[in-house]
Amino acid sequence: MKIKNYLFLACLVISMLSACNKDEALPAPSIQMGVSDKEITGKLSEKLSFSASSSNAVAYQQEWKLDGEVKSTEDTYEFTPLKSGTYLIEYTAFNNSGTFTFLYTIKVAAPTKPVTPESSMYVTQLFEYNPAPGQFINKAPGNLESARGIIGKKGMVTLGSWGGYIVLGFDHTVINAAEKEDIIVYGNPMANFAEPGIIWVMQDENNNGKPDDTWYEVAGSEFGKAGYKRNYSVTYTRPKPDTAPIPWKDSEGNTGIVATNTFHKQSYFPIWIAGDEYTLTGSILPSSGIDMTNPSYITSAPFSWGYADNIAGGDKIDISNAVDKNGKKVSLTGVDFIKIQTGIQANMGWLGELSTEVTGVADLSLVK
């Protein structure tokens, strides 16, 4: 029985080998690439043309893949990068005898708007003000007018409870200077009372002047520590009546309220929100720095570094600490847009909810 099995296996191997020998009669494609450099520096909106030709007269199929997706099965392929980044173009030619592949890596630098004598050190554009509910919302410093108040100068805007944010733009690209901080975010913290907010940055990858590109979180001292979570979200529900506490539920199944107090009698739910609820998404920071043991003297210790409304005198931010959606460091040459978002969900008794305030955002290289 065993011998029979060996014989069968031997026959199988021999027949496979002879099949291979037969195929060798037809050669594999031999290909000449029109562009022989594998590393290519591309430019935004500039067309790149690729071609491949056979130097032996055999039949074969071919394909061009852009980042894994087939884009052409012809001899040529044209590609125009519409945003900055790294692209992979893989060419493959194949028949029954073999496969030829060639891989291009195309790097397209982010566009840079240079500093001019007219450049403002402060942010010059407000793109979005989307605060979470809070005691100052729907009046100063928690309305659109307050948000506009930090454009081109110092002012004061509050972002409400966890997740509330503001999106701002510079009139030039803030360059990521090597080995030093690049942006300063002013707030109103005191030595024992921080209301930390997370900072996000964006390059204008498609050069259209709008923050419709990729946000990168700027990792601070609490990144990855206990109590820090990414891809977290909270849904706030319109209260009934308007002036009641605001119920919320988070992406982990927890629920809570943004409590109201007697000092602020207006609705804490942003009046310009159309629906009965809205969801804010981001990263959450630990609330371990808050000490409520003495209810009449509540404190909130600042984190070591890397957050808004955290350290008295202004928080200096290094673009080099930016991380991608997987938490991996990214190397950005500079940034055009910034987002600041309240990072902690906490009720601080008679002081109301913890909410990040922003009193100014400036390019540190232009601060005199």
Ligand SMILES: [Ca+2]
């Ligand atoms: Ca830097």
Ligand SMILES: [Ca+2]
């Ligand atoms: Ca853009």
Ligand SMILES: [Ca+2]
């Ligand atoms: Ca504050």
